Amino acid sequence: MAAVQETIDQVALIDVDQYKYGFETKIEMDKAPKGLSEEIIRFISAKKNEPDWMLEWRLEAYQRWLTLEEPTWARVNYPKIDFNEIYFYAAPKSTPGPTSIDDVDPEILKVYEKLGIPLREQEILAGVKTPRIAVDAVFDSVSVVTTFKEELKKAGVIFMSISEAIREHPDLVKKYLGTVVPTTDNYYATLNSAVFTDGSFVFVPKGVRCPMELSTYFRINEKGTGQFERTLIIAEDSAYVSYLEGCTAPQRDENQLHAAVVELVALDDAEIKYSTVQNWYPGDKNGKGGIYNFVTKRGDCRGKNSKISWTQVETGSAITWKYPSCILRGDGSRGEFYSIAVSNGHQQIDSGTKMIHLGKNTSSRIVSKGIAAGVSQNTYRGQVSTHRKAENARNFTQCDSLLIGDKCGAHTVPYIEARNSSAQFEHEATTSKISEDQLFYCLQRGIPTEAAIALIVNGFVKEVIQELPMEFAVEAQKLIGISLEGSVG
Amino acid sequence: MNMQTAITMTAAETVLVDAYTAQIGELPGEGAVLSARDTLLADLKKQGLPTRRVESWHYTDLRALLRSVPAADPTAFAQRVDPLVDGSSVLSVLNGKADPKGAPAGVNVRSYRESLIDGVAAADLVERDADDAIGRINGSFVRDGFEIEVTEGTELEQPLELQLVQSAGQSHMRFPVTFGANSKAMVIERHLSVSDAPSLVTTVCDLIVDDGAEITWIILQQQGEADSHLAQVNFDLGANASLRLFVINAGGKLVRQEVHGVTTGEGSDFKLRGINLLGGETHTDVTFTLGHDVPNTTSTEVIRNVLFDRAKGVFQGQIRVAPDAQKTDAKMACNTLLLSDDADFSAKPELEIFADDVQCGHGATVIDINPTHLYYLRARGIPENKARAMLVNAFVDEIVEELEVEAVIEPLEAIIAIWLEKHA
């Protein structure tokens, strides 16, 4: 009893301010005026030199957005957002858009260095141990650089910022943008469609296995801005790509909004693996500040035997509201969702997935591990449904929650909808605390409390960690430790 | 609620509101009872019947499903039948009219009509929450039922059957029941239909299970294929009390059985066991919430569903563990056999946990008959359809067996067997 109590006390004392990515960099910014209006949208579109069709698309979404109301069904509480107080566009003056590495403002390069994200290809190549990863670096509203573009191009892979893609590959963008998450989808997706500023675009053509990991690193730096990124990934027949996103932000007393839309399209026999390590600033120990992370992520397994796999490690943000989902349209397609959601301090998480079985012989797997500490609230919300014609749909869901301390809450809200007699769904959920027996056993072997808890928690999330690309698995384990700092070393 | 200020009333809503105006003179009770009824009806009128936009009615859009409401039929005739279990005491309500005679020793009964007339009932006629459509409809129209007290320490040897027989029209009944400390009883709430004419039956049972009482409550719902059945059980469990609630649905066109409970005494135990036999065009919803409000309480819930034809089934189960309700142990399972491609089942098992030293879990499965089992039976010479029937039977009989009393198990298994034979 006492050992666990001690842990709880330590967690209670945590200063969430130990967030180590909370530094701010002074960089001169070019900003749109505060607030949202048609003029602002025209301003953004003009800044990006967008074609008319893109502007039209944005304006239509904006009109739609004006008719919508903010959703209230998630188990999260926050004061109403004043959209007139947000800067919807902020770009470094020195680097107003994607450029070559030599032209990126050295101050910005320093930011990424500090974050441990190497952007210079030669540096990456020089590192013997680190595997090569292509990075698209998004700084507030713009992508500043995308690495390994040329090499990827040789393999036929397009990897660039979405702003560039709109200009350079309009046909591809037009064909796929908004086909997975329509502009009318939901309040924040519609808002994103109107104002998105940057994000990544990936196109892997037929039969190509992307030769390296792709990743985007999102950094919110400027005060008072919202980040609205838009990512679109297409894997043509038999293509494969593994993509990772990371995110951090400075520590500030105000709340900042991050409303992203990610769309994935997998055609016949294609596979997309999408991993997220989300570490936005979570706010301080009193719940002040932090990012509102309201995100719509959806993958469309459009082709037969296609596969989309989402893996997320959610440790940051004051509020997280995201449900990376799979539409299993193609016969034989497969969707996966692996999630670790750690909440501490005053954080609120309402996250999960949707697996929509439409095609025949589709299967899905959900493994969710929630860890709640401090006075946080951690909710898993997930839907599994079969269409009437979706013969032989299979789902397996395992959803476990761990509570550290008695001031937090862990909640599980699954929606299971079977409409075909051949469907087989299995759903299991558990909620418990770290067992006294496990803890004592570790202590008796000479492992001190903090290390013991780290060991047990890492065991608890193991199944999900295994799904991350190797080089990020270690990073994620450390991050989980830091998020529970005070109890876990 | 952000409903439009003036909703267009559906046919059913119109009938309900008009019926209230028409009946107002003859509904029992005045003063506080009347004003409580008025309030409930005003809310019903204002908010309409709940739609799928209301989270707790997401899978049962009452506004769309309750198309019409049969008019009250004063000429309808119903009579008592033999009790389910030989030797039971029977309290009957025939077409909504309660007969308080027949209570065993140690059990005090009076008709709810009397409580309405003398105003005692006024305190009951309130909504549980903003989504309480059943409470609203029932409270507006309630005419009868029983107020029952099983006195402290009473141990009933034989079951007490509440026999609710409906032939046509509407009945709205309430059953406030108090089980005194350390009492032991088995109550069978049995809903029967004796004609094919459509009827609307609503019931609200408020059960108070005092310290140390051990109660089994069985709801056997066998209404007609055209009937609507909206029912609610609310319960409150005292220290070391135990309540086993069996819900068996084997009839009705539109059925919503709500069960809402709280544990208010330490050491209490609750068990919910449900069997939903769903065929034809039925839409049957079992919605359950349980608040573990104090430390050291346990609960288990097991729901088994079998669906044929174009049936639709719903199970919503929410277990809440309050802050400080440490050492709660709660397990919920919902298992479904979908035996038709036109049938569908939705389950929403929820956990809402605010205490850390707990063991809580839920499981939900949608499955088909195990092919290995089927093969084994066939290899022993049992024809496929017979083998299937045996396996489906076994799937639900497991729940009935938990009752342990042969005299109760037998008639229930017989009802299940007949139902399955008819629908398979």
Place this chain on the structure above:
Amino acid sequence: MLEIRNLHARIAADGTEIIRGLNLTVKAGEVAAVMGPNGSGKSTLSYILSGREDYEVTEGDILYNGESILELDPSERAAKGIFLAFQYPVEIPGVATMQFLKVAMNEQRKFRGEDELSTPDFIRRVKEAAASLQINPDMLKRPLNVGFSGGEKKRAEILQMALLEPKLCVLDETDSGLDIDALRIVADGVNALRSPDRAVIVITHYQRLLEYIVPDSVHVLYRGQIIKSGDKSLALDLEANGYADIIDAAA
């Protein structure tokens, strides 16, 4: 090596007194058997020695190498060389046995101010110890104790004991749930660890295990006290005549 003096202890949660004035001395090199009927306090004794916080010591002291250990937390006691082989080894999902062993060995070394083991050195040690206990190395890749058979769990306990090289080993009902072959392997493992600078306390209900791990002394625990001590013949006596006579004599 170990001296328990007039020890009184109770369950912290409800105050039930379990140990009521227990005295026991175990010297380095000695194998002491503690026997007793169910409910006499045998498992409680093992938990108190290892510092489980569900129990409170209300009186008396436990000296280990002349030093009181009552104020030490379980991991400190472990690092100082006290090892408990659990009656029911705990399952820890997701934590591979190898990983667990490495963390435990290195944390103990860290506590004692020693360098961490190199990975090859660690693997070599584990392989050797596993082979002598007839443990399949594949088992060590599986999560700790998860899905292990009864025999595998007990062997894994002895493996940990061999690797952690404790000074005082407490075996709590190690024979329970073992068939005769497994019992022999486990006993051989324990016997291999017998040395002049190491003491072993074998807590058991039956004499069976003592045929394989022959004790130097036998102590009968009843109602939280040692009511009789003797040599290994005492165990045989108990086996033949039961506890009743000794309990009556002590009463």
